[in-house]
Amino acid sequence: MIATRITKRTAALTAVLALLLAGLWGLGSTQQARADITTVNPTVYVANVSPPQGGSVIYGITVTTDATANTFDIEVTNMAGFDVAATDGACDTGSSDATVVDASPVTCTTINFNTGVRFSGYDDLGADDTATVYLKLLVGSSTAVGSTLQPTFKVIQGTDEVVLQAPARTVGAATASASVTEATIGDTVTFTFTLPPGWTCGSGGAENATRACVATDVTSTSNLSLVASSFSLSNTNLYAPATITINGTITGVGAATATLSVIYHGETGLPAPLDNAADNSNPPDPSATVNVWIGIVTPASPLPGEGAVYTGTSVSFAIANLFSAPATSATATLTFPPQFTGVQVTANPTGWTCSASGNTITCTTNSSTTIASGGTVALLNGGTNGNLSVVLTANPSALNTRSFQLQASVSYDFGGPTMSKSATKTLTQGVLRVDVSVAPFPDVLPNSATGVVLYTLNLDDVTPESPDPVLGNVQIVFSAPPEALQIVGVTGVAAGWSCTTSGLQVTCTRAGVSGFNGPVSGGVATVAVQLPANTGTGMVARTANVSATFDIYVTVGSTNVQTGAAIAALGNPGSATVFHPPTGIGTVSYNLVFGWNLITWAGQNNIAVGSPNGLGSIVSSISAVYTFDALTQQWRYWFPTPPASGNTLTTLQTGTAYFIYVTAPGGATLTVPAGP
Incomplete structure (x- = not known):
């Protein structure tokens, strides 16, 4: 010893x-x-x-x-x-x-x-x-x-x-670890560093009892983008242990490494030559590495709802040989899901041969091409790396986003043994919301006799895309109430549209609409429909319906590429109801203004609040109905969308006062059969 x-x-x-x-x-x-x-x-x-x-x-x-x-x-x-x-x-x-x-x-x-x-x-x-x-x-x-x-x-x-x-x-050491050992492009990885007592960040400087560590003390390789805002230090006391965490986003293939710069400090205030400077020590900086063997490069999610045409500058993939030996040959594949069409290779990478079969692209090294240990290869991202072309179809749903996966794989040959790696990339596509609508006038016929109602048809892009989509083969179909007597005529047809009538149906079409951002000013067309007299004893609801379909294109240079065919527009409301008073029974009307209104019910007694002979004709224009029950000394209420506990007001009683809240800025007119 x-x-x-x-x-x-x-x-x-x-x-x-x-x-x-x-x-x-x-x-x-x-x-x-x-x-x-x-x-x-x-x-x-x-x-x-x-x-x-x-x-x-x-x-x-x-x-x-x-x-x-x-x-x-x-x-x-x-x-x-x-x-x-x-x-x-x-x-x-x-x-x-x-x-x-x-x-x-x-x-x-x-x-x-x-x-x-x-x-x-x-x-x-x-x-x-x-x-x-x-x-x-x-x-x-x-x-x-x-x-x-x-x-x-x-x-x-x-x-x-x-x-x-x-x-x-x-004897201590700072350590580093990563939340995963392998990742792919676009993944977020958390790096964790531990510091023993007496250890801090940096490369020197005066000792301070407060551990001063910041995000810039962590550095990374070029294929790892650190998120400074995610930096966290658990303890600033230099003489206590501490943990540091920081997130990073993988941006490329290869070994993605995060390194923390550390220094070991002694104690201040010692006699020379045991002063602070002599007591500082620069131990090895801890680092953690994540292997990124293969990665898929895509545009940021969500992708456009109307679809898109992509080349390799937007969609491609890359590989890395992180084995300890050079690969004598390699085969890599990139597979697109069914939401993509027209997959093709437009140029081969130098030293590789690529071809498309269905939705899969396969690239193979030429006989003279090897991949060194630690080497990376970008495939089909343009220039000497080759290129591709693919069409993302339009999302057929105007309400729901959709998700799908791209898949990539690579197999390395080391002159006998082979090694394989794979990766996936999940993408989300947004919606293209095009609505078709129909608006009647009037929405309540003045009496029980036969009458004519004017229905205005329209199409609207309610979630505008940039640039605005190109629509083709647009078709709007209007169906009158089945009990209608006839379609009197179609007027106000917008420029570029044509409409034809067949029985109780009107079909309006347009070959194409460039840069559609709707709604169509003044509507696509107005359809006049004659309704029969109401010979019954109760209010009748007469409903017309409308639907639409269209093709979707995107503009590439001077060419329109189709990304979706016969996509259905979402009816909003997609139907329209008018109310027809009965014969031989008088009516009572209320002209309601925006906000709260107090009325005395003069309609039929004990009628359901939301029924056609109740408030059904204005239910889309109101949000609440209240009345005070003198017997129970409590307020009773009715809402178009009932609460979980249900409405406490269910029927309207003749002679009873009601508070009605109207949400329509222009107010609402209520016409119902008169009560006894």
């Missing part, structure tokens, strides 16, 4: 005289020379709790002597884990492996490494004086992380000695 020993210069005694002294007299002299030594435990500064390999540990040894003090030595043993293979030297400079700093009133003159580390020359300590001697030892550069450092200190004076064992310390 290597030991360290510090020896105080003894008082000058004549050796010959000592030999002539005999027996008890000699023993008494020895006892007189022995001092009353008191010590405190060596102090290991908190910054040295987890020193790195090659870092320093600083001990402070405090010694107190009495008036009879003679020279004393300090010896250090149990030096496992420290690097003390050095030559003798001066105390205040020492060697690169050990440095001693004395403190008044003691003076250290030499360091002796013959039998360990021994400090000599403490001869200035007077009666009842106390001094702390500092010792800095370097941890061996090859000492394993996790090793225990626990030297033993022995203070010796004559035959008197005190043995002190230092607190145990552990």
Whole structure:
């Protein structure tokens, strides 16, 4: 075991005289020379709790002597884990492996490494004086992380000695890990770094008890984009452990690495040369790597609802050989889901041959092409890397987005054994919302006799795309109420549209609409429908319906490419109802304004609130009905969309007062059969 020993210069005694002294007299002299030594435990500064390999540990040894003090030595043993293979030297400079700093009133003159580390020359300590001697030892550069450092200190004076064992310390290291070991382009990866006590971020600078770490202390390879806003530091106290996390987005294939710049700090306020600058250590920076073997490059989601035509500059894939040997050949595939059509290769990459079969593109290296270990290859993204063309079809749903996956794979040949990797990319496509609508006038016939209702047809792009979509083969079909007598005529046909009538149906068409952003000003057309007289005793609801279909195109240069055929427009409302009073029964009308209205019900008694003879004809224009029940002393209510507990008002009673809230800015007119 290597030991360290510090020896105080003894008082000058004549050796010959000592030999002539005999027996008890000699023993008494020895006892007189022995001092009353008191010590405190060596102090290991908190910054040295987890020193790195090659870092320093600083001990402070405090010694107190009495008036009879003679020279004393300090010896250090149990030096496992420290690097003390050095030559003798001066105390205040020492060697690169050990440095001693004395403190008044003691003076250290030499360091002796013959039998360990021994400090000599403490001869200035007077009666009842106390001094702390500092010792800095370097941890061996090859000492394993996790090793225990626990030297033993022995203070010796004559035959008197005190043995002190230092607190145990552990060799530390900053560590790094990633949330996954493999990823693909577009994935988000979380990197976690752990810092032992005394470790902080950066590459130097003055020591501060507050651990100052920021997002810029983490660096990354070019295929990893760190998200600075996700940076998190768990503890700013330098002398406590801490965890740092940060997210990164994979942007390319290859080894994606995040590295934290770290430094190990000791303690401030020490005597020279144990000052802060000398105590700093720059251990290895921890890093974590995620392997990105293959990746698919796509536009950002959601993709446009009307579809698109993509080339390799927007959709492509790339591969990386992260094996330890070069690949003699490789085969890579990119498969598009059924939502894509027209998949084709328009140019081959240099050194590769690519072809499309159905929705799968297969690329194979030429005989002279190899991929080095660590090499990356971009395929079909334009230029010398080749190119492709593919059509994303329009989303047929005007209400719901849709998701689908692209798949890629690569197989490497290493002159016998083969290795394969794969990746997927999930994309979302938005909606293209085109509505067809029909609006009647009037919505309540004035009496029970036969009457004519005018229905205005229209088409509207309610979720405008940029650029506006190109519509083709647009067709709107209007169906009159089945009990209608006839379609009187079609007027106000918009420019570019044509309408034909067949029985109780009207079909309006247009070959194409470039840059459609609707609605059509004034409507597509107005259809006049004659309805029969109402000969019954109750209000009759007469309903007309409308539907539409169209093709979708996108403009590529000067060419329109079809992305969807016969997509149905969403009716909004897609139907229209007018109310027809009965014969022989009078009617009562209420002209309601926007906001709250108070009426006395003069319609039929005990009629359902939302029925045609109740408030059914204006239900789309109101939001609430209230009445006060004098018997129960409670308010009763009715809402078009009932709450979970249900409506407490279900019928209207003749002669009862009701509060009605109208939401239509222009108000509403209510006409119903008169009550008794």
